[in-house]
Amino acid sequence: MTGSVVLVGAGHAHLEVIRRAPTLRSAGIELTVVAPRWFRYSGLASPVAAGLLPPSANTIDVAALARRCGVAHHEATVDAIDLPGRRLRSDDGAWHPYTAVSFNVGSVSRREFTAIGDTINLAKRVQENAAPGQIMLTRATYETLARSGDATTANLRPCAAVQLKGRQQATELYEVI
Numbered sequence: 735m736t737g738s739v740v741l742v743g744a745g746h747a748h749l750e751v752i753r754r755a756p757t758l759r760s761a762g763i764e765l766t767v768v769a770p771r772w773f774r775y776s777g778l779a780s781p782v783a784a785g786l787l788p789p790s791a792n793t794i795d796v797a798a799l800a801r802r803c804g805v806a807h808h809e810a811t812v813d814a815i816d817l818p819g820r821r822l823r824s825d826d827g828a829w830h831p832y833t834a835v836s837f838n839v840g841s842v843s844r845r846e847f848t849a850i851g852d853t854i855n856l857a858k859r860v861q862e863n864a865a866p867g868q869i870m871l872t873r874a875t876y877e878t879l880a881r882s883g884d885a886t887t888a889n890l891r892p893c894a895a896v897q898l899k900g901r902q903q904a905t906e907l908y909e910v911i
């Protein structure tokens with residue numbers, strides 16, 4: 735195939751395509767990307783969220799990347815497609831003709847997390863293991879209570895260690911009685 739390929743979105747999938755634009759150009763394919771200018775790379779989201787790296791560490795300047803790779807970048811989002819006319823409209827009203835178009839616009843679904851990490855995963859697995867109405871604790875929580883002095887462990891009964899999904903070792907659990 736030769737001609738004009740429009741990439742809609744400049745995230746994980748299309749960034750690599752943009753980077754390969756020179757190879758595609760030598761094969762007769764010219765790229766245009768229609769996407770917002772800034773993109774946050776998920777691979778570095780955790781260290782940025784933890785404050786170990788500055789926000790700039792996972793922020794990709796799509797306009798600069800496109801310029802370096804000789805790709806036309808239109809800073810906008812696509813809001814309409816004219817299939818018979820083989821063209822896309824961006825939200826600033828411009829139309830973009832294409833020979834082929836590739837959509838990789840991520841997901842609009844949004845999850846509301848207030849906390850993430852191993853402790854949360856473990857808590858979920860313990861919860862899944864409990865019967866209705868049963869309250870279960872891990873050994874770490876049991877020991878914290880035992881050390882705290884202001885809570886009693888007398889009403890906690892050890893259960894048989896269980897192999898929780900996704901964990902390498904069996905987890906010691908206690909039940910509130």
Ligand SMILES: Cc1cc2nc3c(=O)[nH]c(=O)nc-3n(C[C@H](O)[C@H](O)[C@H](O)COP(=O)(O)OP(=O)(O)OC[C@H]3O[C@@H](n4cnc5c(N)ncnc54)[C@H](O)[C@@H]3O)c2cc1C
Nearest residue numbers: 742743744745746747768769770776779811812838839840
């Ligand atoms: C913190 C985090 C960690 C993740 N870790 C993993 C992992 O370890 N393994 C894994 O497989 N997946 C992981 N994912 C999921 C993965 O990032 C997505 O599945 C992947 O990004 C989808 O690729 P994409 O190119 O379609 O979309 P994205 O990378 O989300 O990029 C979408 C792009 O489209 C643009 N856009 C949206 N709408 C329009 C529009 N109408 N017009 C033009 N542009 C538009 C956006 O601005 C963005 O530039 C993670 C996601 C997050 C947030």
